[in-house]
Amino acid sequence: MPGFELFGDSERKELQDVLDNGVLMRYGFDGMRNGHWKAKELEKALQDKLQVNHAQLVSSGTAAVSVALATAGIGAGDEVIMPTFTFVASFEAIMMLGAIPILVDIDDTLTLDPKAVEDAITNKTKAIMPVHMCGSMANLDALQDICKKHSLILIEDSSQATGATYNGKPLGSIGDLGCLSLDFVKIITAGEGGAVLTNNEAFYRHADQYSDHGHDHVGNDRGAETHPFLGYNFRISELHAAVGLAQLRRLDEFVAIQKKNYSIIREALSHIPQVTFRTVPEGGEESYSFLSFFLPDLETSRKVIQAFKENGIDACWNYYDNNWHYIRKWEHLKTLKTLYPLSTKVKEGLEYLKSQTFEQSNHYIGRNISCLIKLSWTDEEVQERANRMYKVIHNILKNS
Ligand SMILES: *Cc1c(COP(=O)(O)O)cnc(C)c1O
Numbered sequence: 551m552p553g554f555e556l557f558g559d560s561e562r563k564e565l566q567d568v569l570d571n572g573v574l575m576r577y578g579f580d581g582m583r584n585g586h587w588k589a590k591e592l593e594k595a596l597q598d599k600l601q602v603n604h605a606q607l608v609s610s611g612t613a614a615v616s617v618a619l620a621t622a623g624i625g626a627g628d629e630v631i632m633p634t635f636t637f638v639a640s641f642e643a644i645m646m647l648g649a650i651p652i653l654v655d656i657d658d659t660l661t662l663d664p665k666a667v668e669d670a671i672t673n674k675t676k677a678i679m680p681v682h683m684c685g686s687m688a689n690l691d692a693l694q695d696i697c698k699k700h701s702l703i704l705i706e707d708s709s710q711a712t713g714a715t716y717n718g719k720p721l722g723s724i725g726d727l728g729c730l731s732l733d734f735v736k737i738i739t740a741g742e743g744g745a746v747l748t749n750n751e752a753f754y755r756h757a758d759q760y761s762d763h764g765h766d767h768v769g770n771d772r773g774a775e776t777h778p779f780l781g782y783n784f785r786i787s788e789l790h791a792a793v794g795l796a797q798l799r800r801l802d803e804f805v806a807i808q809k810k811n812y813s814i815i816r817e818a819l820s821h822i823p824q825v826t827f828r829t830v831p832e833g834g835e836e837s838y839s840f841l842s843f844f845l846p847d848l849e850t851s852r853k854v855i856q857a858f859k860e861n862g863i864d865a866c867w868n869y870y871d872n873n874w875h876y877i878r879k880w881e882h883l884k885t886l887k888t889l890y891p892l893s894t895k896v897k898e899g900l901e902y903l904k905s906q907t908f909e910q911s912n913h914y915i916g917r918n919i920s921c922l923i924k925l926s927w928t929d930e931e932v933q934e935r936a937n938r939m940y941k942v943i944h945n946i947l948k949n950s
Contacts, residue, residue: 611731650899685839740794
């Protein structure tokens with residue numbers, strides 16, 4: 551990760567098709583296209599690759615989450631359970647609909663703790679949204695059981711784990727709805743973009759229409775289409791879809807490269823007894839986008855991160871001190887800094903953030919280090935990096 555590291559001729563060729571006919575929009579203009587429908591083609595390719603009946607492309611991963619929630623009828627005052635460790639997009643997408651993000655603790659999978667999820671369910675809860683962070687997944691069997699028991703919708707955000715599988719099925723294809731991001735730093739990129747995945751025909755129809763101003767997409771005269779309900783514009787462009795199409799064809803290649811690089815580094819670190827690795831739920835296979843491991847405490851993690859920097863080991867994070875991915879630094883959410891007034895329901899619904907501490911999440915995030923696995927490293931670079939990481943951690947633990 552990310553796919554842009556290996557951007558090349560195939561991406562250029564798909565883009566050139568679009569530039570040659572000049573139709574940058576995914577809908578209409580049938581006569582001018584020379585048969586090129588990149589967004590439609592990418593949707594078909596996503597359905598095949600990720601084993602779902604329907605894929606709806608949208609303009610971003612954040613839009614994908616909002617559209618997914620909307621398709622399931624989730625809105626004002628509804629509660630959506632999500633993890634404390636994710637990208638800020640998760641709560642943004644929920645709040646855009648006037649719904650209320652209910653943040654709950656993670657466990658040693660670095661994703662939703664099913665026990666914490668069950669404790670957070672109220673009569674307002676409508677959906678559970680696990681976020682498969684850093685290339686691995688939540689315990690989806692446990693979450694599916696909870697959803698069945700309480701009649702809740704399961705929405706997977708697999709923006710960071712495209713290419714990973716659970717019980718042999720691609721992430722994003724398992725819940726009622728799945729969301730992907732194709733932004734610039736994801737395993738396959740379109741520059742910007744996202745997708746909603748589902749096997750539910752009605753959800754798909756909603757997503758298709760809602761993401762294009764509520765257009766019914768019947769016939770081939772856009773001007774004559776009716777609007778079954780209100781929508782917005784979350785369309786992807788043909789330019790973005792063209793790049794995504796070329797990248798998706800390389801997903802297996804990217805995962806294989808990551809697995810090779812990940813395995814070399816993991817093997818080196820596994821010789822340090824105090825290092826443990828994140829738990830991957832039984833039946834899960836990572837996308838190997840990151841190697842995530844635990845150190846004995848926060849203090850050690852901070853020292854290791856500092857020493858990594860001094861030793862030229864980039865792209866490793868301890869998210870405890872991170873502004874984008876962990877609740878601890880989301881002051882703007884906790885104090886509700888918005889440009890515009892929020893509904894009373896949302897304000898009241900988020901009161902809990904002023905007082906709730908997430909000790910269990912702090913415990914895991916404080917001790918965790920996640921390192922990005924790059925596609926462009928040579929074998930020598932990976933081995934050299936693995937050796938250096940081993941030495942840095944070994945020295946710090948020896949002196950503490
Ligand atoms: C990147 C990301 C998103 C949002 O994707 P954008 O395409 O950047 O809007 C959502 N969730 C997670 C976990 C992400 O990593």
